[in-house]
Amino acid sequence: MRDQRRSPLASVGLHATLIVASAVAVFPPLWLLVTSFKPKSEAFSTDVVKSPTLDNYHHVLADTKFLTWFGNSLFVVLITTLLGVFVAATTGYAVSRFRFPGMRPLMWLLLITQMFPVAILIVPLYNIMSTLGWLNQPIALIVTYLTVAVPFCAWMMKGFFDTIPVEIDESGRVDGLNPFGTFWRLVVPLAKPGLAVTAFYTFITAWAEVAYASAFMTGEENLTLSAGLQTFVNQYTSDWGSMTAAAVLIAIPATLVFSWAQRHLVAGLTAGATKS
């Protein structure tokens, strides 16, 4: 409704802003895409592709374990995302709605996990994983990524739940639902934008993580995509051509997941329902 009254000038300004911002956002990945079609010898030249080639892609898909890595990543990331979103949602809800003993220490605990530098955590974590016999197992990465992603997601979900009126919960109680039923049947459906955001965040965190993946996983069979990508630089003496091609292949699923997630970010999704 507001939009119909937008003047032509405001419209131009709006689109101009967005076009400039989009150009800045897209350019580096686009340049990567362009580079991925260049023959190896021209990887560092600034010219647009003279003789486009699929060699880099062919090399990545045919000569490396790319598809295995892809499968590994997919497995780790899917489980991490499912568990992470669920756990973050319950935690966020508990913290948003209930005052319970231990709540404040919990909020601090979640924050503190984000404060200590990863560079220093990684060695003791490696020791734990090796004691548990989890090295080279997907579970090592799943658990680690959960500790990385869930604190943020729980905080985020708390924020979203805070914006959902308490009256909704109360109506659930009046109808005889227990708190978990209220949460699951009434509140979760309303928190879809928040869930979409946290799901995407968890996905991307796990999908693009390098440090833990290269520390915990060894042997080409077990690597995830981003750890596998590192081998192009170490092993084939900086094969940036393959690297860019692989980077493009890695970015595609992430972009797809986002386009799925953003369907839940449609305006006004919760507007009607939150009316008390």
Next chain:
Amino acid sequence: MAVETGQSAGSAAGAEGARGRVRETAATHRPGKPGKPGKPGKPGEPGRPGEKSGVNKRPPGRIRNALGRHWYAWAMVAPVVLVIGLIIGYPLARGIYLSLTDANEANVERNIGMNHIPATYDFVGLDNFTAILKDPIFWDRLVWTVTWTAACVALTFAIGLGLAVILNRRFAGRTLYRSLLILPWAVPAFVSVFAWRLLYNERNGILNKILDGGGIDAVPWLNDPTMAKVSVIAVNIWLGVPFMLVALLGGLQSIPGELYEAAEMDGAGPWQRFRHITLPGLRSVSSTVVLLSTIWTFNMFPVIFLLTRGGPGDSTEVLVTYAYRLSFVNSPRDFAGASAWGVLILLILMLFAAVYRRALRKQGEVW
């Protein structure tokens, strides 16, 4: 069953004492229940007498009811506490312990071939910390780290909010713009940092090619101390905006449209609507993202390390990259020193979080 509405955060203030009472009951009735590991120092708040009597008047069934509800809360947070307590607890404790020793590469426990060499480092108390605090390097790095964090978070938030507000409207091409703007997030960070290095390259980089076309001399993007600082901040903002944008967009979506319509009917202009509806509606989400992105930026390792390795000189070295250098690059590798830097980083961030929380609390936000 219209009971215990006091459980909800919305009307929490008056029922604090009641909860203290319920908590005591919970503790005595179900001593062995799980759900409380890793939560040291639960604030007791042993109830205010006046309110407590209010609870005592209630029939016991309701107390049990409320008690049951506490278990829901604990059950809901238990998985998180367990995983985090197990996975982060030990490394954290270990790091703090190492920071009080003189451990380095030469005296830690290690295996050389078949021989196992036990650790020989000693407990040195706070020596590492006094050494660091007397060292001007620390203060130099701290000043730059704070500048870097403040610049990155402020600009990322401002740009993200601006774009989110624009994208929250309805207009042709919105979905397309949104997908394009989010793209920096979809590409793994270390790859896009590499892309930026290609762009920044002084001789062959496309940025300087473009400037050249406009008759401007090449800019040493990463080789001049000041330009390098600007360049790393720019890349970090570029990386951070999509996240901020999505988070704030999510927050904007949950502000009921009716509020805007009502405000418009009352004659509120765009600025007033932004000021009095959008900003308060976003407060919960934005206070979270600002807090967390401050912590992340303060500890941002990949961008600086991959873009400049802290250089030129040490002009872009933040506290984290310095700690990493102590523990992984320098020789002998100084584990104690790196841990002490890590603990100091932790303390600084906790101090920040405490101050931040106090500021929020003045505005009525509690956690």
